Amino acid sequence: MNRLYVDSVMKAFDTKQVLTDVYLTCEPGEIVGLLGRNGSGKSTLLKIIFGSLKADQKYIKVDNTQIFRLYDSSKLITYLPQDNFLPGHVRIKTIISAYCNRENAVILKKLSQLKPLLNRKARNLSSGEKRFVEILLIIHSDAKYILIDEPFNGVAPLYIDYIKQLIREQAVNKGFIITDHDYRNILDVASKIILLHDGGTREITDREELVQWGYVSGTVDG
Amino acid sequence: MRLILGIWLFYKKIFVPAMAVAVILTLLDLLLTRTLSLYITGFSFIMLAPVFHFILYEFRNPGQYYFYYNLGLNKLSLWASTIVISFIIGIILFAI
Numbered sequence: 001m002n003r004l005y006v007d008s009v010m011k012a013f014d015t016k017q018v019l020t021d022v023y024l025t026c027e028p029g030e031i032v033g034l035l036g037r038n039g040s041g042k043s044t045l046l047k048i049i050f051g052s053l054k055a056d057q058k059y060i061k062v063d064n065t066q067i068f069r070l071y072d073s074s075k076l077i078t079y080l081p082q083d084n085f086l087p088g089h090v091r092i093k094t095i096i097s098a099y100c101n102r103e104n105a106v107i108l109k110k111l112s113q114l115k116p117l118l119n120r121k122a123r124n125l126s127s128g129e130k131r132f133v134e135i136l137l138i139i140h141s142d143a144k145y146i147l148i149d150e151p152f153n154g155v156a157p158l159y160i161d162y163i164k165q166l167i168r169e170q171a172v173n174k175g176f177i178i179t180d181h182d183y184r185n186i187l188d189v190a191s192k193i194i195l196l197h198d199g200g201t202r203e204i205t206d207r208e209e210l211v212q213w214g215y216v217s218g219t220v221d222g
Numbered sequence: 223m224r225l226i227l228g229i230w231l232f233y234k235k236i237f238v239p240a241m242a243v244a245v246i247l248t249l250l251d252l253l254l255t256r257t258l259s260l261y262i263t264g265f266s267f268i269m270l271a272p273v274f275h276f277i278l279y280e281f282r283n284p285g286q287y288y289f290y291y292n293l294g295l296n297k298l299s300l301w302a303s304t305i306v307i308s309f310i311i312g313i314i315l316f317a318i
Contacts, residue, residue: 050291052287052288052291069296070291070296070297074294075294078292079288079291079292081285081288083285084285085285085286085287085288085289086286086289087231087232087235087286087289088283089234089235090231090234094227094231095231097224097227098224098227098228098231098293099224099292099293138292141292143292
């Protein structure tokens with residue numbers, strides 16, 4: 001079956017057990033919103049799925065391929081980390097050519113928001129501009145499953161709706177797992193909500209459950 | 223093709239400072255011995271490239287590894303590329 005399957009993930013840092021009972025799936029066409037308090041292990045889980053962080057135990061499969069390490073996820077999963085990762089010494093147009101296939105590279109290079117940045121080196125961009133470029137690159141990558149850690153952090157409000165629209169468009173053929181502390185935007189864009197609580201995952205079917213699990217206080221809007 | 227471009231982008235950042243220091247060492251050797259030896263340049267470059275790899279990526283910008291991970295290049299392959307490319311450039315300098 002075509003899906004990203006994540007089960008039995010366990011991870012401890014020193015004596016702190018961060019992940020104990022993780023189960024989630026993501027299919028092409030799905031946008032999974034991963035919510036959780038600070039330190040609940042959201043970024044840790046995304047890194048484990050991507051393969052850049054070793055888990056104490058895990059069972060991760062993409063379609064029929066089991067993911068043991070980073071190399072196995074190549075071309076199947078891309079991951080946008082919290083921190084900027086663009087190489088400062090490279091021009092944006094070259095970065096786009098390296099990341100995207102020819103068709104998507106043409107689309108990105110024609111975007112009015114990116115045109116003024118194309119000939120600039122990544123180190124000369126502001127943090128917000130870098131983040132915007134990174135999100136566009138990841139969303140337009142060839143991978144079947146895309147993991148995004150805090151996409152809306154530091155991005156101008158003007159671009160947030162645009163990014164959500166792009167994610168919805170690209171999710172026709174791809175699966176997305178997105179986490180962000182701005183939970184309203186996650187609730188808005190996600191087709192499935194997963195809450196990380198006490199090291200385990202809970203699927204949220206009713207937004208009021210977020211209050212019951214203690215993730216937000218009061219009524220959930222958005 | 224995009225994989226090769228990724229390796230080149232990664233290596234470009236190491237090449238410039240490693241070659242600059244190798245050339246400076248060659249010039250110092252020229253001043254001391256009055257003979258130009260590209261052997262010094264090649265040998266210095268082979269030794270310096272992994273040092274700059276460590277300083278620029280492992281120490282100063284570990285987050286940039288994710289850029290290359292997403293291109294399908296893991297840390298082992300990036301270290302291997304640094305060593306192999308530097309060795310080839312060093313050998314070419316020996317041969318001149």
